[in-house]
Amino acid sequence: MPAGFASTPEPPYYAVIFTSQRTAGDHGYEATAQAMFELALKQPGCLGAESVRGDNGLGITVAYFTDEPAIRAWKQNSEHLVAQRLGKERWYSHYELRVAKVERAYSGPELSRPTRQSAKGSARNPVVASDRASFRNRQQ
């Protein structure tokens, strides 16, 4: 998996989508944000995370977890609680946090056809992985 991307398993799993607007100035933000990103990745049940912040201070971080108990445990982590408090008091002028259940996932940029369906459709026409997008989907 290229740098910056979370290597997640087949769905279902959970995504915590955190969109935030930074206030002006650092106020200890960068160091803590980096530490929290690394700490999150060490949490039991954390599958990975992706994070981007633009020049205008708008950022999106998506952290992936196996299930709801793993999300709750991370929310209650003591170091994370301190960071959450500082985030509210100093670092963010606004944020939106959404918890979502990932139902299906694709990757590319290989031209996409559902690998699994194709493989099912013709055993004599084996799937060439590099020909198409990986397709990760579990019917619910």
Add this chain to the structure above:
Amino acid sequence: MPAGFASTPEPPYYAVIFTSQRTAGDHGYEATAQAMFELALKQPGCLGAESVRGDNGLGITVAYFTDEPAIRAWKQNSEHLVAQRLGKERWYSHYELRVAKVERAYSGPELSRPTRQSAKGSARNPVVASDRASFRNRQQ
């Protein structure tokens, strides 16, 4: 809602999380990306979108939709199909696309207590919206 944030209703609704790494050079990307962002917002069932790209070319765009049919319609939009093809051929060295059902959502940075629970708990202690995070959650 501050600029850059999607003003979404109470869950449940859907999030399409698109994480991508840009190739070097523009190759028509910026103009098309902007056009697609605006076109997505006009789609029936699109609730809003949030998008950030960092200096390293990693980007996260999250578009919110009412339901699966709205996501499918956007995926099949003819102008969007052209952009998807160009994205695979020119613009992205890698991407991950995840479709997720948003189950609950919060916003801040006001110190958060669940507005709804508090309001329910005491009619004599009315919720002051500016005192705390807005809390949007529907029990499933």
